[in-house]
Amino acid sequence: MSNKIRIAVLVSGGGTNLQALIDAERSGKIKNGEIALVICNRKSAYAIERARNAGIRGEIVTRKAYGGQEGFEARMIELFEEEGIELIVLAGFLNILSGDFTDRYDHRIVNIHPSLIPAFSGEGFYGLTPHIAALERGVKVTGATVHFVNGVADGGEIIAQKAVDVLPGDTPEMLQRRVMEEAEWVILPAAVSMLCDRMTEERDRNNGCVQSTELQ
Numbered sequence: 028m029s030n031k032i033r034i035a036v037l038v039s040g041g042g043t044n045l046q047a048l049i050d051a052e053r054s055g056k057i058k059n060g061e062i063a064l065v066i067c068n069r070k071s072a073y074a075i076e077r078a079r080n081a082g083i084r085g086e087i088v089t090r091k092a093y094g095g096q097e098g099f100e101a102r103m104i105e106l107f108e109e110e111g112i113e114l115i116v117l118a119g120f121l122n123i124l125s126g127d128f129t130d131r132y133d134h135r136i137v138n139i140h141p142s143l144i145p146a147f148s149g150e151g152f153y154g155l156t157p158h159i160a161a162l163e164r165g166v167k168v169t170g171a172t173v174h175f176v177n178g179v180a181d182g183g184e185i186i187a188q189k190a191v192d193v194l195p196g197d198t199p200e201m202l203q204r205r206v207m208e209e210a211e212w213v214i215l216p217a218a219v220s221m222l223c224d225r226m227t228e229e230r231d232r233n234n235g236c237v238q239s240t241e242l243q
């Protein structure tokens with residue numbers, strides 16, 4: 028087994044952020060991490076095809092199949108342990124994880140959110156809704172945020188942000204696309220790469236064991 032940080036990516040939809048991560052790994056932009064597992068919580072999501080096309084283990088895990096949130100999270104934990112996962116990336120994953128789950132992986136779960144947190148974030152803001160709200164409010168600048176995940180929706184420590192202009196005539200779909208292209212697909216791979224570098228350094232310093240407090 029290689030020495031790289033083993034990453035799980037959790038997805039729910041089209042998986043363009045997953046693709047950006049796969050491409051960054053393949054092109055050497057993520058040097059110290061490897062995507063070892065993709066978990067999708069929706070049966071028909073295209074993201075799972077992207078994983079399989081890239082030769083990455085892709086598993087569909089739905090709440091329904093595992094009898095609710097607790098069973099769903101227990102199955103994910105089982106898969107993380109099976110694959111030796113050290114870093115979990117939520118890339119368009121539209122499920123709110125329990126506090127027990129986020130505490131278990133303190134400073135080991137990161138999320139990409141399509142706004143400049145704290146604007147247009149928290150429960151109810153996902154997918155297109157932050158862009159609809161940004162246009163309704165008339166902001167001139169929006170963007171994307173990568174943050175650690177804790178028990179508060181979109182409330183964890185911010186790792187990276189990138190601003191994107193809102194242009195006259197934008198529809199929510201046009202704005203969503205621009206935020207993805209100019210911000211999400213850039214800052215998510217960059218943040219994952221930086222975290223993997225830091226985790227690798229800490230592991231080397233501690234002779235093979237990374238402690239989550241060192242990522243804070």
Ligand code: GAR
Pocket residue numbers: 038039040041042043044045074118119120121139140141152153154207211
């Ligand atoms: C992305 O815009 C991502 O930021 C957003 O869902 C989209 C998924 O697209 N995530 C959230 O809203 C989380 N609160 P993708 O499946 O093509 O990566």
